[in-house]
Amino acid sequence: MNDNESVFGGGAGDDRAPDGRMSRRSLLKLGGMALGGAALGPTLAACGSGGGGSSSNKVTVWWNSGFYDSENQAVKAIAEDFGKQSGMKVDLQFYSTDAIPTKEQSAITSGVLPDVVMAENGNTSTYAYQGKLADVSDVVSSQQFTDGATKAVHLFNSKAGKAGNYAVPVNQFTVPMFFWKDMLTDAGSDPSSIPDDWDGFWQYFQSAQGSYRSKTGKKAYAVGWPMSTSAGDTNYDTQMMLMAFGAMVLDDNGGLKADDPQIKANMAKALGFLGDLFKNGFTPKDVVNWDDSGNNTAFLNKTIILTPNGSLSIPGSIKDKDHAEWANIVTQPFPNKPDGSGPVPAMAQVHNAVVFEDSPNKKGGMDFLKFFVKPENTLKYLKAGHGRWHPVQEQVLSNPYFADSDDPNIKVSTAMLSGATQPAWLNASVAYNHAALQGLWGKAIGQIVLQNQSPESAADFAVQQLKAAFSTYPAK
């Protein structure tokens, strides 16, 4: 091939040394170009209009999109009311549960921040730890929040060297069990006589699987228990299972207790129990790959009889669409602990909203949140979500919609959350949160069910991961 055919018609003014390496002159030019780029960028930025908008007359709010459209409509209505009352323009944007943590992280990295973010799976404790969040004590003290919710937003800031109120509690949820009454009836079991002792409860559903299959010819599983590294459900559900077996990984102050041999042994029992569900064929094998909608989808399509799930989103999603099917779904608490020492405490996970230290309109953001957490507004928002989330304000909790509900599902979550509760460990410790989001529990369970390791070694692995995280994020 001759010169004329070479790409970009090299040849004339070729800067390359004959051996093809870049000459020094080229390198100098490259350096010059790099400097040029580095200088040009910020210069252009200075001329740019600034995407965030720094006017104090505008509040930018990023809100986690609801599972139901009605939820988003309610948030929109509240934002409009706030806009009318305050004279501020509210730029309200919805992002899906999976998308909003990414947007939030991008915003923090780039420094172009909204004024408010409500992300269900946001990394609030990490951002508080890094000193990125504004102190919102003003908003937190404007309502009487439950003790659990107040505690869940009291977060450690390593920059300030102390804890403070760095988030506003928005709602909370726990993890009940859901099952199909009609599937049990089809299996020839009596849905009203489910044992509440641990072994009896699981025995009941496992034998229902066999009889359901032989009577209907359909391949359904007793339980759908999320075990993947990508589903948030895995974190909630595993915490419930660990608490059932007395494996209290954290102490009341968010410190790590997992190294205690007794707790480690209990952890192995809990993980072993989940491993057996999988290995004995009582849960679909796909559970190790489920995303957040995995168990909901499998349950609503009746391929599983029972599933644990955070919030009441399962019955809520069909309440309006198909009332008969809705009535077929039963919500109930976990069975009593395997050692017979009473009920499993309910995990209370709090969703929160944050304002950033560098938000262009911090005051506007806080005013918006203050408006949002007013009982009448919160109630509107929670009702639009069919009560799948539970309130965090004492005043809303005592509202008959929750305190004296005629919805059997809401009744159960009210009962669970007014009994013995434990904070979600995700809320309680930044180190735990970090480890869990890297897929700690999905990996530990996966080692048992996919790699045939013993529950004891999986527990060892989990403890080691937790210890590493706690050394990266000391203090709380």
Added chain:
Amino acid sequence: MTGRRSWQVRLPQALLGAVLLIWTLMPVYTMAMLALSPQSQVFSGHLYPHTPTVQNFVDVVSQRGEYVGAFWLQMANSAVTAIGTTVLVLLVGTLAAFGIARLRPRWGSFVSNAALATYVIPLSFVSIPLYKVMATYGLLGTRWSLVLAMTAFASPYAMWVFSQHSETAISHELDESARIDGASSWQIYLRIYLPLMTPVLVAIGIYAFLLAWNEYLLAFLLLGSGSTTTMPVALSDFLNTDNPPWNSFMAASLFYALPPAILYYLFRNKITGGLTAGSVKE
């Protein structure tokens, strides 16, 4: 003799053809089957839709339903960003390729080397920094951010193909004689270069269009929600629900796949010709 021979050739050919058809069409069939299923049968594990319905397509086109409520807006957003990228890539790419390959400045090879190095940086590796710089430029959330990012990363390939093509398709003597007749560089660019480049312009135009039309990661990171969302991002949101509407997801996807498919079938010969311009000449 010839009969036996043609049988020996035809049978393996037919078998290979059948394998290729199955290989290609299985995922396409799954898409179509889901799009034709009512919600109650999406998860039934059937081999074909037992009660096929076109309702999903009707819902998408008439924007009925939570996830397809802004379908046409999202399609329009995709079209605007893809067309914007196409125009910019063609403009910036032909200008630069003409400047470097035809006018041959001494620093030309340096620019072309730097450009080629860009061409091969995987986009996903620079997605985070790109987010940051778009924020710095105040472009975050605007269509420009996506169009400019796609253009920057599609242009080097365009320049490479343009240069290759022009070297074989346009003789330097033509430029020279035009110049002797008093034509300026701009006149040569407009009157000689561009018209003779038409086949590759079409090919690269389609390449750029498809690249932008399909881009998920940057569209997701750089564009805001709502009014500027493009189809790939909107589609991934379908699955964020209790009971993902896979049927309307696939119905919307099939509409979304139509423009690129049509483009290809209209311009297939130009695409294949253009993209390999000069690459095997000896």
Added chain:
Amino acid sequence: MTATISAPVRRGRPFWRGVSMNAVPFVVPYVVMFLLLVVYPVGYGLYLGHAPGNYRSLFNNPTYLRSVVNTLLFVGIGVNVKMFLALLLSGFFAIQRWWSKALLAVFLLPWAIPAVPGFLSIHFMLNGQWGFINALLESLGVSHPPVWLISYGWGFSAAVVAYIWKWLPFWTLILLAARTSISSDVYEAAAVDGAVGVRRFIHITFPLLRNVYITSVLLSTIWTLGNYNAIFFVTGGGPIDSTQVFATLGIKYAFQVGDVNLGVAVALSALPVLVPLIVLLVRRLRSSS
């Protein structure tokens, strides 16, 4: 490439030298774009990922080490199998009959179908409970078909196969175009010398295609190193993060776990492989002969 700095005068050279400044306005738009949208972000990326602590923690992280192996396997197997199949298929499609043309039109569909629904369709197809593949296998009498995506081997293979499904048509087209541009005179001359069939391919066709084939492999390798969609939408990186590659793990660490610097470090750790490849490719493309 014979040009050297010591050979200032070449055919037409004085003429071009005279107009060299003319080129500036033509090239400026691209150069500005290059500085603003390539140099600055890449520099910023290097800055974000510069802390050595990130790399230390990565090298102690089994998920990361697995992703290194996965990325190499994904690229090594995915690209080579794909390109080899493309080479063979380009020969098949070079039979220019009505039926091969029709088949080619169908065969190109995966290329035209956008990646997100294409890969999600494959993901759905492979579901153990309601996927089409297992429904088909069961109807054919296989009693316990594998649950594809819960095993590392099947899941990873599925992602590689999905990637090949998506990109095989494009490269087949490229090689087909290269083949059809081989003049029929060459073949006629070869036929006179008795070179037909496999011998023709080895002695005539492949040597002519070698150049475009190798360039395509290099290009495809570099693009595939950053592939995100095939893994993310087919396996989601699962089960237990065992099928993550650089692109998916980097994005996961940066955004889901909330550690941008770590995420960028994952991407940057590909540089030792990426840079030599880029240098090789640029040299090849510039002096493709």
